[in-house]
Amino acid sequence: xxxxxxxxxxxxxxxxxxxxxxxxxxxxxxxELQPRALVPVARHLFAELGARFHIASGMDxxxxxxxxxxxxxxxxxxxxxLRVKLDKNDPRVxxxxxxxxxxxxxxxxxxxxxxxxxxxxxxxxxxxxxxxWPAGVYPLRRDYRxxxxxxxxxxxx
Amino acid sequence: MPKSVISIGPYHPLQEEPEHFQLxxxxxxxxxxxxSVGYNHRGIEKLSERRSFDQATFVIERICGIxxxxxxxxYTQAVEDIIPVExxxxxxxxxxxIAEGERIHSHLLWFGxxxxxxxxxxVYMWMWRLREEILDVMEILSGNRQNYAMFKxxxxxxxxxxxxxxxxxKKIDSILPTVDRLKKAILDDPVxxxxxxxxxxxxxxxAIAYCALGPTSRASGVARDVRKDAPYGAYDRLDWNMIVTAxxxxxxxxxxxxxxxxxSIKIMKHCLLNLPGGEIDLNLKSIPPGEGIGAHEAxxxxxxxxxxxxxxxxxxxxxxxxxxxxxLPTLKATVPGSSIADAAIIxxxxxxxxxxxxxxxxxxxxxxxxxSGEELLRLSRExxxxxxxxxxxx
Amino acid sequence: MKLPxxxxxxxxxxxxxxxxxxxxxxxxxxxPYPSFRGQPKYDPDRCLGCLACEEVCxxxxxxxxxxxDDGTPRRVMIHYTDTCIFCGSCEAACIADHQGIRLSADxxxxxxxxxxxxxETIDKELAICEICGSVIACRDHLRWIAERLGELAFSSPTxxxxxxxxxxxxxxxxxxxxxxxxxxxxxxxxCARCRRQTTLTTAAWPQGQEAGQGLT
Numbered sequence: 209x210x211x212x213x214x215x216x217x218x219x220x221x222x223x224x225x226x227x228x229x230x231x232x233x234x235x236x237x238x239x240e241l242q243p244r245a246l247v248p249v250a251r252h253l254f255a256e257l258g259a260r261f262h263i264a265s266g267m268d269x270x271x272x273x274x275x276x277x278x279x280x281x282x283x284x285x286x287x288x289x290l291r292v293k294l295d296k297n298d299p300r301v302x303x304x305x306x307x308x309x310x311x312x313x314x315x316x317x318x319x320x321x322x323x324x325x326x327x328x329x330x331x332x333x334x335x336x337x338x339x340x341w342p343a344g345v346y347p348l349r350r351d352y353r354x355x356x357x358x359x360x361x362x363x364x365x
Numbered sequence: 366m367p368k369s370v371i372s373i374g375p376y377h378p379l380q381e382e383p384e385h386f387q388l389x390x391x392x393x394x395x396x397x398x399x400x401s402v403g404y405n406h407r408g409i410e411k412l413s414e415r416r417s418f419d420q421a422t423f424v425i426e427r428i429c430g431i432x433x434x435x436x437x438x439x440y441t442q443a444v445e446d447i448i449p450v451e452x453x454x455x456x457x458x459x460x461x462x463i464a465e466g467e468r469i470h471s472h473l474l475w476f477g478x479x480x481x482x483x484x485x486x487x488v489y490m491w492m493w494r495l496r497e498e499i500l501d502v503m504e505i506l507s508g509n510r511q512n513y514a515m516f517k518x519x520x521x522x523x524x525x526x527x528x529x530x531x532x533x534x535k536k537i538d539s540i541l542p543t544v545d546r547l548k549k550a551i552l553d554d555p556v557x558x559x560x561x562x563x564x565x566x567x568x569x570x571x572a573i574a575y576c577a578l579g580p581t582s583r584a585s586g587v588a589r590d591v592r593k594d595a596p597y598g599a600y601d602r603l604d605w606n607m608i609v610t611a612x613x614x615x616x617x618x619x620x621x622x623x624x625x626x627x628x629s630i631k632i633m634k635h636c637l638l639n640l641p642g643g644e645i646d647l648n649l650k651s652i653p654p655g656e657g658i659g660a661h662e663a664x665x666x667x668x669x670x671x672x673x674x675x676x677x678x679x680x681x682x683x684x685x686x687x688x689x690x691x692x693l694p695t696l697k698a699t700v701p702g703s704s705i706a707d708a709a710i711i712x713x714x715x716x717x718x719x720x721x722x723x724x725x726x727x728x729x730x731x732x733x734x735x736x737s738g739e740e741l742l743r744l745s746r747e748x749x750x751x752x753x754x755x756x757x758x759x
Numbered sequence: 760m761k762l763p764x765x766x767x768x769x770x771x772x773x774x775x776x777x778x779x780x781x782x783x784x785x786x787x788x789x790x791p792y793p794s795f796r797g798q799p800k801y802d803p804d805r806c807l808g809c810l811a812c813e814e815v816c817x818x819x820x821x822x823x824x825x826x827x828d829d830g831t832p833r834r835v836m837i838h839y840t841d842t843c844i845f846c847g848s849c850e851a852a853c854i855a856d857h858q859g860i861r862l863s864a865d866x867x868x869x870x871x872x873x874x875x876x877x878x879e880t881i882d883k884e885l886a887i888c889e890i891c892g893s894v895i896a897c898r899d900h901l902r903w904i905a906e907r908l909g910e911l912a913f914s915s916p917t918x919x920x921x922x923x924x925x926x927x928x929x930x931x932x933x934x935x936x937x938x939x940x941x942x943x944x945x946x947x948x949x950c951a952r953c954r955r956q957t958t959l960t961t962a963a964w965p966q967g968q969e970a971g972q973g974l975t
Contacts, residue, residue: 232449233449235595236446236658238656260576260589261576262576262660262667262669262686263669263671263684263686263690263691265671265682265684265686267673267681267682267684268682276671278658278669278671280594280595282589282594282595285594285595287595287658289658308574308576309574309575309694310574310575310576310691310694312694313690313693313694314686314690334403335402335403336402336403336406337403337406338403347408347411348410348411352411416817419815419848420815420817420848423817423818423844423846423848424817427844494780497780501792504791504792504794504795505792505794506794507794508794508795508796508847508862509795509796509845512844514796514845514846514847522847522851523847526794529794546766546770549766550766550767
């Protein structure tokens with residue numbers, strides 16, 4: 209399939225859930241989806257097109273939280289990023305871990321660093337933070353403040 | 366048979382970085398493995414947000430000592446992808462030279478460690494002595510053996526002087542005969558065949574399901590290499606081969622890395638001898654708002670960086686994904702079913718780089734002294750000497 | 760297995776005969792390659808005290824202190840050895856043709872006393888405002904700017920007075936001419952605030968006010 213065929217199929221099949229379609233360059237496409245449509249589109253890319261799942265990157269965009277899922281169709285040198293925007297007060301999205309095994313660890317990481325709930329993922333244990341880290345403190349959020357009075361502050365930074 | 370749990374880590378004589386494995390064993394066989402990481406977490410993604418785009422390159426370099434070039438390479442490509450813009454030709458060649466030099470030293474390091482786990486300490490010493498030549502080359506070209514400080518968004522920081530190139534080529538050429546000798550010594554050895562063949566097999570379907578990367582996936586027959594799939598740098602300016610084998614066991618992973626050594630030497634020499642003239646830096650003054658993605662084939666697989674800019678001189682978000690993050694979960698597929706003596710070499714076969722995998726605040730991890738890790742090492746070496754005796758008898 | 764065994768035997772004999780690969784450091788000194796990035800060192804004659812190195816340093820390993828209370832006003836540039844990452848950004852940013860601070864080949868940098876030995880300093884003479892006493896910039900930096908502006912340097916008395924004072928020339932005719940019109944304060948080395956005030960006023964300095972008190 210050519211690049212145009214791939215993109216037009218995505219647009220025709222999922223057109224009703226696509227909020228924004230940004231064709232940035234020959235290698236990069238950014239698609240914004242409604243959160244409920246994430247799993248079907250991701251399944252289409254991963255299972256049907258055979259695209260590789262790179263990683264998911266979550267970020268705090270001040271007014272909302274957003275998560276980007278990056279897939280690449282290697283034969284076409286095309287990287288498709290699916291964006292979902294989540295409400296900051298109750299960020300939840302369906303889990304991809306059952307469809308794509310590789311997504312299990314990154315969902316654990318985003319859960320503990322940003323506080324995003326992945327419905328359907330039973331295993332959201334801590335991956336990177338230690339057990340002593342207080343619950344409800346999300347380091348990658350903009351409103352994160354240093355909570356540990358015993359942290360060492362050295363010259364420099 | 367009753368099950369018992371062997372705990373390896375966090376302080377681990379097998380590898381330099383802290384990690385925690387829990388192997389559930391029944392008798393001699395491993396039935397399950399649980400991988401815990403997070404001991405090296407330093408907060409680098411958050412640190413990037415407090416530095417300018419140019420200064421952040423130095424933080425990114427220090428994510429890992431072995432793959433010190435891979436992260437800046439992917440990061441600078443991500444920043445250049447925001448605009449998007451292409452760096453000058455000479456900068457592309459210099460970046461490729463440094464990246465391939467790093468690949469050579471990293472693979473030699475892995476061979477040394479693999480020899481160490483199997484009990485072949487001679488291989489360990491030889492490979493690391495060979496590494497000294499390539500590290501000298503990196504010192505000549507960039508000024509340091511690690512953390513080369515060569516990359517910046519828009520190009521490279523320092524030029525390669527023409528008078529340094531003959532000495533660099535001479536040193537790279539001096540590695541080849543020894544690699545040839547070691548290749549024959551490794552590939553002919555029946556003890557190594559018995560030790561590594563059929564161990565820790567990762568099937569092609571599992572490699573695709575777990576999205577494994579680098580030599581781990583190429584050994585399982587998945588022909589993926591960012592340098593070929595999405596060419597960047599000088600990788601599409603010359604002919605070189607992607608090494609893919611079919612079986613996916615530890616033996617294949619070793620063979621892939623060995624043959625990649627030859628390809629890297631070829632690429633590095635070609636780029637050094639054919640350096641084009643011109644500028645080395647675009648002198649980017651400001652980065653417009655937007656987002657960019659950069660990827661580079663590190664020695665362990667694909668490094669992926671995502672950078673979001675909001676028009677200031679600092680990244681608004683910087684996501685770093687190292688290859689070991691995707692390769693570690695494959696251990697759940699390769700380790701169960703093997704014997705305990707093989708666990709050490711299977712864990713090492715994915716060439717784990719934990720400091721790449723986790724990048725946030727280190728908390729006082731009270732190191733629990735463990736003796737089971739040393740036990741694993743001893744078991745591994747005992748198996749090797751057992752096989753050596755058996756083959757010696759024949 | 761016979762042939763490979765021979766190969767390894769030859770290698771073993773080879774290693775026995777040749778001397779070990781490791782050098783006999785510390786009994787033999789080690790000189791790195793010329794391009795090695797070692798300890799950054801200031802050149803007191805070339806450094807201008809412009810603080811460009813401090814701005815770009817990724818780890819904030821360069822700091823400065825302006826001492827105006829005792830003796831000659833001076834700026835102390837401090838480089839912290841234990842925070843430095845030897846990246847070379849300071850040398851790349853140095854406006855004095857990359858000669859004010861340069862990475863030497865020194866790599867044996869360990870010390871015992873962090874409070875005394877973990878940093879290196881140089882002093883640069885400061886130019887301070889003749890009215891309010893606040894810091895303008897280092898003398899050498901002003902001189903550097905004046906040199907590069909050529910004839911345009913004469914637009915700012917701060918710049919050309921610095922240059923003339925350095926050459927040892929203080930023109931009494933200029934000063935007399937200014938005094939008789941009551942704009943004597945323009946012919947002084949001033950900070951930016953005082954410069955604006957003296958340029959925009961035609962009045963003489965208010966009687967009874969002393970230098971160092973600043974303009975209100």
